[in-house]
Amino acid sequence: MDSSVINIDNRSSSLLASSSLLNNCETLRIHPISDIFDPTKNYVGLISYLNGDIYIKQSDWISNNMEQRRQRRGGLYLHGRLYYFIYRRWRVRNTAFIGGGFSYLDGVWKFISRTLNTMNNDERLNKFEQKVLQVVIDTLYINHRWLEMPCDHRIDCQSLAVMERDKTYISKAHPSNINVSRKLHGTIKWLNHERCRLGFIECIGLDRDFYIHSTGILKCRSFSCSGKHVEFNIIQEGHSWKAINITTIWP
Known part of the structure; x- marks a missing residue:
């Protein structure tokens, strides 16, 4: 140190x-x-x-x-x-x-x-x-x-x-470096505000957004989820990453 x-x-x-x-x-x-x-x-x-x-x-x-x-x-x-x-x-x-x-x-x-x-x-x-x-x-x-x-x-x-200290920044976080049990936190943004079915989760500091369908959000009516803070897990499917277990937690 x-x-x-x-x-x-x-x-x-x-x-x-x-x-x-x-x-x-x-x-x-x-x-x-x-x-x-x-x-x-x-x-x-x-x-x-x-x-x-x-x-x-x-x-x-x-x-x-x-x-x-x-x-x-x-x-x-x-x-x-x-x-x-x-x-x-x-x-x-x-x-x-x-x-x-x-x-x-x-x-x-x-x-x-x-x-x-x-x-x-x-x-x-x-x-x-x-x-x-x-x-x-x-x-x-x-x-x-x-x-x-x-x-x-x-x-x-x-x-x-x-522990070894490393003062270098590693740009934004990549999903492969995140513990699989960890809940991430982000905000839902809809792509079509009229239908409110397809959208994405914006997660500050992560190197990507996760695209979602409203049916993948637990206990959510699509029109009421815009701007909601959610927690979720991520899994790898082939060469891509997917958000699962999406739950609105605030507000």
């Missing part, structure tokens, strides 16, 4: 680590509802120190699909809307969030959030938390390595510390 990175498998040796609630997390994972990384997009992220789950969603998706908080004026409030998407409730103001927020903006990872990092005066994650997240990002996220693992697989911090 890069010598400039805090050794996260010996966290107690750092004052920054011992003062962070992240130190209580024995395992970490990128939550399966996260979007696949595409370096040309912007992302907003949240990490929970209660269970070590990390959520990363594409910023435009949050902006376009999550309503603004009624009392909120000005700004995009993306971290607050991400919080609502995850927990289905707005974060109570003037209370500490047991976790933190970060983002990817114009090619740079930033560890600032006015909404979630309120426990810190400068609204930044402390250096230890930044280092841990950067290790996860470099080791598992930007190279799509997390997609090779089952959805419920968690990485213990000692294993993460010794």
